[in-house]
Amino acid sequence: MRLRASLKPALASVVMLLLPLVAAAQKPPAAGNAYAQRYAALCAACHGANGRNDMALTPVLAGQHSFYAITQLFLFREGRRGNEAMSAIAKTLNDTDLRGFSDYIATLPAVPAPPPAEPADATRMAKGQALAQEHKCFACHGADLSGGQQVPRLAQQREDYLQLVLQEFKSGKRPGYTMAMGEAVGRIPVEDLDTLAYFIARFAPTVAAPRK
Numbered sequence: 001m002r003l004r005a006s007l008k009p010a011l012a013s014v015v016m017l018l019l020p021l022v023a024a025a026q027k028p029p030a031a032g033n034a035y036a037q038r039y040a041a042l043c044a045a046c047h048g049a050n051g052r053n054d055m056a057l058t059p060v061l062a063g064q065h066s067f068y069a070i071t072q073l074f075l076f077r078e079g080r081r082g083n084e085a086m087s088a089i090a091k092t093l094n095d096t097d098l099r100g101f102s103d104y105i106a107t108l109p110a111v112p113a114p115p116p117a118e119p120a121d122a123t124r125m126a127k128g129q130a131l132a133q134e135h136k137c138f139a140c141h142g143a144d145l146s147g148g149q150q151v152p153r154l155a156q157q158r159e160d161y162l163q164l165v166l167q168e169f170k171s172g173k174r175p176g177y178t179m180a181m182g183e184a185v186g187r188i189p190v191e192d193l194d195t196l197a198y199f200i201a202r203f204a205p206t207v208a209a210p211r212k
């Protein structure tokens with residue numbers, strides 16, 4: 001009797017603790033979940049409330065894939081992807097947090113980038129597209145550059161951030177989770193990387209669908 005009496009509240013509290021976890025595992029996080037609030041408090045200042053921001057060299061997260069995001073948060077936490085601000089934040093996150101933030105990021109809808117101040121330079125766009133085809137960017141990142149799973153979405157990303165990370169993959173400063181990017185940019189001359197960033201930042205699949 002005494003045992004059952006003491007177990008009951010203990011069991012009840014275990015069930016209470018597990019229920020939200022089980023529920024969280026079954027459905028994707030809704031806008032009202034705890035990570036929406038934590039994102040607003042901890043991440044939005046740099047990444048923007050909806051995952052699109054005006055801060056230089058800070059990636060757009062809207063439309064990014066959960067698998068890719070969790071991998072990068074892990075690399076920041078382990079100090080294998082170098083960025084002081086992000087590493088400092090990632091070090092405060094446990095595994096459940098990495099999952100929670102990544103799943104929340106994946107719910108932020110990809111929105112079209114604001115229209116560029118000037119019309120795109122057609123010659124530069126054509127050069128960028130030719131480079132992207134030659135170096136198989138579409139093969140991994142998708143014909144619409146929306147990525148998938150561990151391959152990041154590139155469409156709608158900021159140009160300054162794309163420029164930076166392509167240079168960092170080339171120089172080896174950003175090692176990557178896989179060898180994929182080091183190999184992809186290894187043979188591309190440094191000066192062509194900015195052309196690729198220019199092209200990707202202005203890429204719209206309907207006007208620039210890759211040729212066969």
Ligand code: HEC
Nearest residue numbers: 042043045046057058059069072073082083085086089101
């Ligand atoms: C102080 C500004 C700042 C804050 C706050 C911040 N970030 Fe970042 N974040 C950055 C910068 C800058 C980068 C790009 C780092 C680089 O160049 O490698 C980044 C990169 C990322 C990436 C990788 C994106 C990609 O495309 O590779 C993810 C995911 C991310 N942040 C998630 C978060 C989450 C989740 C939070 C809140 C818990 C957060 N960030 C808070 C500045 C910030």
Ligand code: HEC
Nearest residue numbers: 135136137140150151152162165176177178180181184196
């Ligand atoms: C073999 C597959 C593959 C090819 C080809 C490839 N990529 Fe990637 N790319 C990846 C993967 C996987 C990642 C994630 C990086 C990691 O490993 O951490 C990535 C990451 C990136 C990122 C970083 C995005 C971010 O949000 O930080 C950029 C930019 C990028 N690729 C651009 C390109 C361009 C431009 C090309 C063509 C020159 C290209 N990729 C070719 C697989 C590929």
